[in-house]
Amino acid sequence: MRNQLNLLRYVEGDSPIHRLNPRAKVGALVAMMAVFSFDASWLAVALLWVVVLGGAKLAGLPRSVAPRPPRILLITMAITVALGWIAGGDPYGLGGVILQLRLFGFTLGLLGMSMVLGWTTPTADLPVAAAWLLTPLRAIRVPVDDIAAGLAIAVRALPLVAEEFSTVISMNRFRSKQHKDLVVRGMDITATATVASVRRAREIGEAVQARGGAPTAAQIAQTPSCPNRWGVAEVGLAVATVGAIAAVTAF
Amino acid sequence: MALLELRGVRVAHAAGTPWEQPALDRIDLRIEAGNRVIIVGGNGSGKSTLMSVLSGLIVPTEGSCELDHIPVSEQPDRVALLLQNTRLQLTRPTVSEELEDMAADASLIPGVVAKLGLGPLLNRRIDELSGGQQRRVGLATAIIRRADLMLLDEPMAGLDAKSVAGLLSALEVVRHDAIVVVVTHDFETTEPLLHQGNVGRVIEITDGAITEREPT
Numbered sequence: 153m154r155n156q157l158n159l160l161r162y163v164e165g166d167s168p169i170h171r172l173n174p175r176a177k178v179g180a181l182v183a184m185m186a187v188f189s190f191d192a193s194w195l196a197v198a199l200l201w202v203v204v205l206g207g208a209k210l211a212g213l214p215r216s217v218a219p220r221p222p223r224i225l226l227i228t229m230a231i232t233v234a235l236g237w238i239a240g241g242d243p244y245g246l247g248g249v250i251l252q253l254r255l256f257g258f259t260l261g262l263l264g265m266s267m268v269l270g271w272t273t274p275t276a277d278l279p280v281a282a283a284w285l286l287t288p289l290r291a292i293r294v295p296v297d298d299i300a301a302g303l304a305i306a307v308r309a310l311p312l313v314a315e316e317f318s319t320v321i322s323m324n325r326f327r328s329k330q331h332k333d334l335v336v337r338g339m340d341i342t343a344t345a346t347v348a349s350v351r352r353a354r355e356i357g358e359a360v361q362a363r364g365g366a367p368t369a370a371q372i373a374q375t376p377s378c379p380n381r382w383g384v385a386e387v388g389l390a391v392a393t394v395g396a397i398a399a400v401t402a403f
Numbered sequence: 404m405a406l407l408e409l410r411g412v413r414v415a416h417a418a419g420t421p422w423e424q425p426a427l428d429r430i431d432l433r434i435e436a437g438n439r440v441i442i443v444g445g446n447g448s449g450k451s452t453l454m455s456v457l458s459g460l461i462v463p464t465e466g467s468c469e470l471d472h473i474p475v476s477e478q479p480d481r482v483a484l485l486l487q488n489t490r491l492q493l494t495r496p497t498v499s500e501e502l503e504d505m506a507a508d509a510s511l512i513p514g515v516v517a518k519l520g521l522g523p524l525l526n527r528r529i530d531e532l533s534g535g536q537q538r539r540v541g542l543a544t545a546i547i548r549r550a551d552l553m554l555l556d557e558p559m560a561g562l563d564a565k566s567v568a569g570l571l572s573a574l575e576v577v578r579h580d581a582i583v584v585v586v587t588h589d590f591e592t593t594e595p596l597l598h599q600g601n602v603g604r605v606i607e608i609t610d611g612a613i614t615e616r617e618p619t
Contacts (some may be wrong), residue, residue: 158414158417158420158422161422163421163422164421213419214420216419217420217421256575316491318490319486319488319491319492320491320492320494321496322460323484323486323491323492324494325459325479325483325484326479326484326492326505327494327504327505327547335492340494340495340496341494343494343496344490344491344493344494347490347530348488348490348491351490
């Protein structure tokens with residue numbers, strides 16, 4: 153349904169974006185997040201949206217992949233903009249509003265970029281790409297193997313956990329209306345969803361153990377889609393592109 | 404007297420997106436008060452989606468699902484649902500709190516508790532219960548809602564023979580004029596339910612389409 157947030161759901165295709173090395177896509181996303189976090193100017197926001205919309209167009213993604221914004225998000229944005237208006241600031245007392253709008257443009261742009269990445273990259277390739285990119289951190293004793301295994305499991309578990317959350321929330325409609333304490337109800341729902349998620353995580357963990365334990369990053373990296381010189385070149389090119397964009401926005 | 408009607412119900416998951424997946428195809432069904440209906444189907448046949456439509460959790464992509472000519476989704480107070488993964492519907496900390504929260508009338512609780520043998524569990528935390536015990540608590544909450552439409556998703560799955568007998572016996576206390584629909588892949592275990600209401604019906608679902616067959 154259009155109102156679902158279809159993150160990490162692959163859309164079949166053979167576009168240049170689909171064929172682009174997952175490591176390059178993940179690397180570019182991380183680099184953009186890092187760079188634009190330091191300089192989220194209007195120009196940076198505009199460039200970010202050019203990348204998102206251009207990427208989506210190049211990937212041949214239909215408009216229907218984009219979810220309708222949830223009402224709660226729109227309400228939250230409206231309240232935040234109103235607070236910004238109350239705060240005032242230059243120019244013409246709209247400084248707060250402009251700042252909020254720039255923040256929304258930046259945040260939604262990054263979300264859009266993550267979505268394009270998820271729609272054009274097979275889910276199983278994402279942890280592999282992340283593990284490959286994290287490999288240099290071994291030098292400073294970052295537990296790359298554990299992070300990679302955790303990511304791989306999280307990506308697999310995410311749809312199941314999301315479905316269970318959704319079920320817990322939707323079952324609330326069958327409760328008697330005489331108990332309307334929203335705080336208690338919210339706590340109950342959160343606790344139940346958490347227990348269900350923990351149980352799911354335990355089951356997945358047991359399944360991993362039964363198969364001989366979590367794969368190491370080295371094992372993941374041995375998969376056929378992993379590093380070669382072209383991969384390094386693609387990642388380098390992606391990060392260099394982001395660097396160039398950053399340079400343009402900064403100067 | 405409740406009347407449940409499905410007219411031309413078609414459901415496609417993620418409709419209108421590249422991930423669209425048809426689940427139910429033009430289903431017409433009429434279930435009257437007091438009917439006991441078993442819906443049988445294999446994995447991926449669409450039975451869970453049909454259950455979600457009957458309970459109002461999913462609004463059909465096309466067609467309508469109405470209870471007494473009003474969409475079921477607008478009348479959650481008239482519906483009781485038992486999920487296969489019962490833990491997801493038991494949100495209160497203890498069994499007694501769960502029963503009190505769900506009861507249409509608190510005076511119904513002692514009778515149902517006795518029938519289902521829940522007395523020793525009343526002060527236990529939901530998380531301490533086994534899967535079978537959680538199923539019994541879930542069934543108790545469904546019964547004490549005194550709903551016009553009672554929907555049970557794989558109620559016997561994973562239960563031993565004694566628990567199955569207990570569950571079937573407990574279903575005898577459901578209002579005789581209520582509609583009870585059970586979705587299962589295991590017809591034999593659930594079959595005794597057909598004799599509890601005024602009419603027992605068996606519906607087979609395959610690839611999102613239904614056919615009615617004669618009860619054995």
